[in-house]
Amino acid sequence: MHKILITGAAGFIGFHLSQLLAKNGTTVIGIDSLNEYYDVQLKFDRLKILKDTPNFTFRSVNICDKDALDELFQEQKFDIVINLAAQAGVRYSIDKPYKYIDSNLIGFINILEACRNNPVKHLIYASSSSVYGNTKEVPFSVENRTDEPVSLYAATKKANEMMAHSYASLYKIPMTGLRFFTVYGPWGRPDMAYFSFSNKIVKGDSIQIYNHGDMERDFTYVDDITNAIEKLVDLPFDTAEEKDKPYRLFNIGNNKPVRLMDFVSTLEKHIGKEAPKEFLPMQKGDVYRTYADITDLETRINFKPQTSIDEGLGKFVEWYKGYYKV
Numbered sequence: 365m366h367k368i369l370i371t372g373a374a375g376f377i378g379f380h381l382s383q384l385l386a387k388n389g390t391t392v393i394g395i396d397s398l399n400e401y402y403d404v405q406l407k408f409d410r411l412k413i414l415k416d417t418p419n420f421t422f423r424s425v426n427i428c429d430k431d432a433l434d435e436l437f438q439e440q441k442f443d444i445v446i447n448l449a450a451q452a453g454v455r456y457s458i459d460k461p462y463k464y465i466d467s468n469l470i471g472f473i474n475i476l477e478a479c480r481n482n483p484v485k486h487l488i489y490a491s492s493s494s495v496y497g498n499t500k501e502v503p504f505s506v507e508n509r510t511d512e513p514v515s516l517y518a519a520t521k522k523a524n525e526m527m528a529h530s531y532a533s534l535y536k537i538p539m540t541g542l543r544f545f546t547v548y549g550p551w552g553r554p555d556m557a558y559f560s561f562s563n564k565i566v567k568g569d570s571i572q573i574y575n576h577g578d579m580e581r582d583f584t585y586v587d588d589i590t591n592a593i594e595k596l597v598d599l600p601f602d603t604a605e606e607k608d609k610p611y612r613l614f615n616i617g618n619n620k621p622v623r624l625m626d627f628v629s630t631l632e633k634h635i636g637k638e639a640p641k642e643f644l645p646m647q648k649g650d651v652y653r654t655y656a657d658i659t660d661l662e663t664r665i666n667f668k669p670q671t672s673i674d675e676g677l678g679k680f681v682e683w684y685k686g687y688y689k690v
Contacts, residue, residue, distance in 0.1 A: 366485075366597065367391045369442045371427055371475065372449035374398060376553045377490070377544075379410040381446065381590045386419040388594070393440055397426035401451065401463075402554045409687075410551055427471035437482040444597055447475050447489040450520075453555055454494060454649045457517040468520035469527075476531045486538045488596060491525055493545040493582070493617065493654045494518035503657035506543070506613045515649035525613065532611035538601050539610060542593070545617030545656045549586035549676060550683030558583075558680065561631055561639070566690050570640035573624065577643060580621040580653040585671035585679075592616055595665040617656025618669045630674055634681040 368385060372378040373394025386392045394414060398407050414420050425432050427449045451457075451467040472489070479487050495510040495518050513519040525541050532539040548558050564571045593616075601610045632638050646652075661667035671679075684690070 366443040368444040370394045371447045374407040374411045378448040380586050384590045386417045392420045395423050395425040428466050430474045433474050437478040443485050445484050445487045454515045454517045461516050464520050472524050480535050488540045491541045491543045492521040493543050495522045498651050503655040505657040529611050541613045542616045545582040545584050547584050565635050565639040570642045573641050573643050575646040577625045579624040582617040582621045582654045582656050584618045585676040588669040592667050614661050615656040619656050619658045621655045622673050630677050634678050
């Protein structure tokens with residue numbers, strides 16, 4: 365079995381992935397900076413569950429701290445690294461740009477250098493569907509141009525892909541980049557629309573609907589994401605191109621965009637309450653549609669998302685009501 369490092373282990377996807385891999389017998393070392401981008405108590409509560417999970421160990425390390433990260437790599441001799449640590453949020457990047465430079469660029473180069481100096485079998489890292497910007501080509505293919513980001517967050521994720529490509533080319537470190545498409549589910553991020561909408565609907569507050577509701581998102585349930593990542597850990601780099609240069613990119617989405625107003629009505633149904641709505645113009649940094657072409661993942665690991673938006677939001681609302689006792 366592998367020894368796997370998961371960065372951002374107290375985050376949303378990192379929490380679910382750490383649980384899955386550890387429960388399946390993998391030795392998981394999770395690190396996190398536990399920053400206060402959103403309610404840190406949620407991170408502590410995720411971590412409390414992880415600390416009771418056999419095969420999981422937590423270390424308080426920030427990927428921006430190069431010395432601490434290097435020491436950890438030298439001590440642990442990881443087989444696999446899964447980098448999920450990042451400063452998230454498209455809209456927040458407009459207000460706090462330097463946080464994205466620190467975590468998403470400096471933190472990521474620290475990961476790349478640690479993998480170069482302490483060789484690993486595979487580095488999997490999180491990219492984002494935001495790199496596609498406002499492309500009109502649908503569904504979004506990894507072959508599409510992605511050189512016109514509309515937010516700094518998207519620009520840092522595109523930069524990660526280019527940095528990883530250079531290290532794979534120079535040092536033959538096997539790299540897999542994953543462009544996530546609007547991941548949701550229990551224990552999610554409070555800054556995400558489905559979570560913040562739930563808070564407001566429960567309180568009876570109005571919700572803000574941008575672009576007057578004319579938007580689509582390829583919502584992807586978190587278990588579909590983590591199950592795919594588990595399969596990707598040992599996926600060989602066996603195509604002709606990958607043998608020459610061990611680098612690849614995959615979209616990881618549901619492949620079924622949902623209209624924003626349909627998403628809202630489904631959420632209202634599960635909460636059992638209709639929300640007052642305030643319709644507003646498109647926000648800076650937002651895009652009209654996301655839609656993942658997942659053909660490559662279907663071919664390579666037989667990836668087939670299992671969770672509909674109705675089922676997924678139902679599971680989220682069930683968790684939400686239990687966690688917040690509403």
